[in-house]
Amino acid sequence: MTIRTSLSPIALALLGAALAPATHAADFKAGDWDMSLGGIVNAYYTNTSCSGDQTITGLALAGKALGCGGKDGRTTIGNGLLPNALTVGAKTRQDGIDIAATLMIGAAVSSSDSISNNSNVDVRQGFVTFGNAGMGTVKLGRDYGLFGLNAVLTDMTLLGAGAPVNATQANRVTLGHIGAGYTYPGNYGQIAYSAPAMAGLGLTVAVLSPVNAFANSTYSAGTSPQLQLQATYTLTGGKLWATAKSQHFDGSGATAGYTASGVELGGSYNLGALMLLANAQSGTGLGVLADGDSGNQKQDALLLQGAYQVTPQTKLGLSYGETRLKGATGTALRSNTNATLGLYHNLTKSLTLVGEVSQTESKAAAGGSAKMNGVALGGIVFF
Secondary structure (H helix, E strand, C coil): CCEEECCCCHHHHHHCCCCCCCCEEEEEEEEEEEEEEEEEEEEEEEEEEEECCCCCCCCCCHHHHHHCCCCEEEEEEEEECCEEEEEEEEEEEECCEEEEEEEEEEECCCCCCHHHHHHCCCEEEEEEEEEEECCCEEEEEEEEECCHHHHHCHHHHHHEECCHHHHHCCCCCCEEEEEEEEECEEEEEEEEEEEEEEECCCEEEECCCCCCCCCCCCCCCCCCEEEEEEEEECCCCCCEEEEEEEEEEEEECCCCEEEEEEEEEHHHHHHCEEEEEEEEEEEECCCCCCCCCCCCCEEEEEEEEEEEEEECCCCEEEEEEEECCCCCCCCEEEEEEEEEEEEECCCCEEEEEEEEEEEEEEEECCCCEEEEEEEEEEEEEEE
16 A cells, blocks of 8 residues: 555645645555545634624624623634544546545534533535546535535635634534625535536536525425536636525415525636635525525625735735625614634644634614624644
8 A cells, every 4th residue: 555645635625726725635545446535623712702782683693692602702712614524535437437435524623511512523525426528527415515615615714713603613613704795505415517627617507405494494495406506717816606596495384485596706816915805695595604594585795805925824814794684674683794804824834823803793674783803813734
């Protein structure tokens, strides 16, 4: 058996080549298969303080209930936006067909007590792909959705924490700009097809297992699958993308069902040491955090980001995200915003140290607002 190092598949899958630091995995041969083993370990000291209107209903990320665990402030030592994860990959070529399989198993650092997370396992990916340059590629299994994926992969806070919402970090991960800039891409059982690349243009269509509305028992999966479509265009120094999704939700009792749908447009571009990102989402029933959590409401989301490579090892970035619900009244949530200033330093080719300061604000339709100030200090290792 021979062992060598190469780019980690998890770094490419979760971070994208543009953001991935120099990352390595163990690669070895097992019969006809090329095997790889890689992973992520990270932890951050985060401190939050919450103030302002605490009567806002809905997923108010800056309120005490979510942002600070029901208190004026909270300290947590836990994961950032990424979990700890171990990924195993296998690939081979048989009869002119490229075959590959990926399995990712994750775990959280912190929970609200010292025991609960000892038995929690976070499985986000388990899929197989097959195809070739002529036929394109088919994917079968559990993986991230297409809608919102490019936004999170190019979000600088993927290496850090972004909005350090206690309600999620104490059991899993922080939110980055999820809920305040874009919705979570989601993890689905799916069948997806990517057409052969055509001069920088990529096309993917995915049929996904329909899901119940997240944290909203009023709406459940209908009989039809969720559909997602994505077009990407790679150009010198950047990338453009357009994505769409749709799924019907059944209602409950007297509440009628509805069809959730949305479109997304975005792009990233490097101007020397300056890296720019813009991503916009708009639709109905997309959910603040994930599919359908806000019901049959129209919403828009926007993420803007600029980062500057100060030195070959150090990057300074500023990002702003907003998710806005339409038609809300009274104390119901109208918007979440988050601004994060971050410093990311590659102490070694595998270890990145991170420092971030952020402010998250939630506003009610009637005008009240809650604020959460956050600090995150820690690091992340890719192997």
